[in-house]
Amino acid sequence: xxxxxxxxxxxxxxxxxxxxxxxxxxxxxxxxxxxxxxxxxxxxxxxxxxxxxxxxxxxxxxxxxxxxxxxxxxxxxxxxxxxxxxxxxxxxxxxxxxxxxxxxxxxxxxxxxxxxxxxxxxxxxxxxxxxxxxxxxxxxxxxxxxxxxxxxxxxxxxxxxxxxxxxxxxxxxxxxxxxxxxxxxxxxxxxxxxxxxxxxx
Numbered sequence: 001x002x003x004x005x006x007x008x009x010x011x012x013x014x015x016x017x018x019x020x021x022x023x024x025x026x027x028x029x030x031x032x033x034x035x036x037x038x039x040x041x042x043x044x045x046x047x048x049x050x051x052x053x054x055x056x057x058x059x060x061x062x063x064x065x066x067x068x069x070x071x072x073x074x075x076x077x078x079x080x081x082x083x084x085x086x087x088x089x090x091x092x093x094x095x096x097x098x099x100x101x102x103x104x105x106x107x108x109x110x111x112x113x114x115x116x117x118x119x120x121x122x123x124x125x126x127x128x129x130x131x132x133x134x135x136x137x138x139x140x141x142x143x144x145x146x147x148x149x150x151x152x153x154x155x156x157x158x159x160x161x162x163x164x165x166x167x168x169x170x171x172x173x174x175x176x177x178x179x180x181x182x183x184x185x186x187x188x189x190x191x192x193x194x195x196x197x198x199x200x201x
Contacts, residue, residue, distance in 0.1 A: 080138030110165030
């Protein structure tokens with residue numbers, strides 16, 4: 001790792017800590033520079049704005065969610081339905097880890113800042129591509145009735161919208177597992193080819 005990469009990493013770590021405690025809106029570049037032990041001018045050489053720092057952190061958190069989903073997709077789960085369910089379960093678990101970070105941490109994936117909106121849009125594109133691939137494989141194996149995987153992936157994202165920020169952060173944690181299982185029964189069962197296949201979340 002180069003000195004530049006190391007310094008950027010230190011800046012992001014310091015900024016993330018401050019954002020969690022005070023929130024992005026109330027954290028200044030001067031406070032981030034002071035936290036990492038840099039001059040403000042040096043900080044601006046690495047990141048042209050606070051929004052740039054926020055976007056880098058949001059990209060990192062969104063990538064953590066995608067990594068959890070990809071790992072679940074690659075793990076052996078038997079049927080394509082079980083594999084898709086595991087991916088959606090991993091998605092929720094990764095998002096909830098942000099809640100466990102406490103404070104303003106969830107704002108790193110959902111707030112009105114243009115940088116967060118941009119990062120989230122990129123995440124949605126990658127998420128849809130991942131789901132589309134899973135649906136195409138399941139359809140090819142005659143397990144899913146998904147002749148248009150692209151449209152079905154978009155529909156899945158919309159159907160599971162209540163398990164996305166900001167709504168997922170407002171759910172009582174004790175109700176989430178049951179609510180997700182109910183959603184799986186409604187949505188994933190509808191994907192199955194009518195060949196006597198059964199779905200058991």
